[in-house]
Amino acid sequence: MDQALTGPSREGRKELDNLLQFLRAGDSLVVTRINRLARSISDLQDIVRYLEDKKISLICTQQPIDTSNAAGKMFLNLLGVFAQFETELRRERQLEGIAKAKAEGIYKGRKQSYDHGRVKQLKANGLGVVEIMRQTGISKTHVYRILNKRCI
Known part of the structure; x- marks a missing residue:
């Protein structure tokens, strides 16, 4: 899968952009989990701000989030912070593993595709x-x- 589609950025997530453009005031955006919607806390905050400006509520089916009330907004922000924390921990572990493998001579990077x-x-x-x-x-x-x- 293309990095732009799986990375922390919204860039390249055309279907999400199409969805956001389709929604109208009074609609609710329903997602299963918050990490399926946003890849970082800033991305989540941008999406939530956009939805609030358009008077669209956000509902997560597997998490108690409903941005039509204060408790739901607070919980949304908490989950966003933890999701970003988890992403950063995973990245740190990955970099540590690569550094260790390089030090042991196991990891040499991708094979050269050109002579x-x-x-x-x-x-x-x-x-x-x-x-x-x-x-x-x-x-x-x-x-x-x-x-x-x-x-x-």
């Missing part, structure tokens, strides 16, 4: 970027990235 040595050799032979692109089928951006890398 960096060939690109560097072609450049050393005096070829320009355009000719390297033609011979390797690699985009200009990737050729420059390979040539500008300090360690391979």
Whole structure:
């Protein structure tokens, strides 16, 4: 699945944008869980503010949230904070695991999809970027990235 669809950002979540545009004053947006709606506390607050401005209530079926009352709004914010905390903890654990694996020589990152040595050799032979692109089928951006890398 595309990162934009699963990451903490609303960017790329076209169906959510379509849904928000479709809702009208007096409607209720019903979701199963708050983490299915927003990926971060700021994202959640933006969505809730948008819904409040449009006079649309938010109801979660698996969590006691109904933004038509004060208790529901408070609980929504608490759940949003905990959801973001959980996301950040998961990310920290992931980074710790990667660092440990790198230190042990287990994790070396994604395999190179281009022959960096060939690109560097072609450049050393005096070829320009355009000719390297033609011979390797690699985009200009990737050729420059390979040539500008300090360690391979």
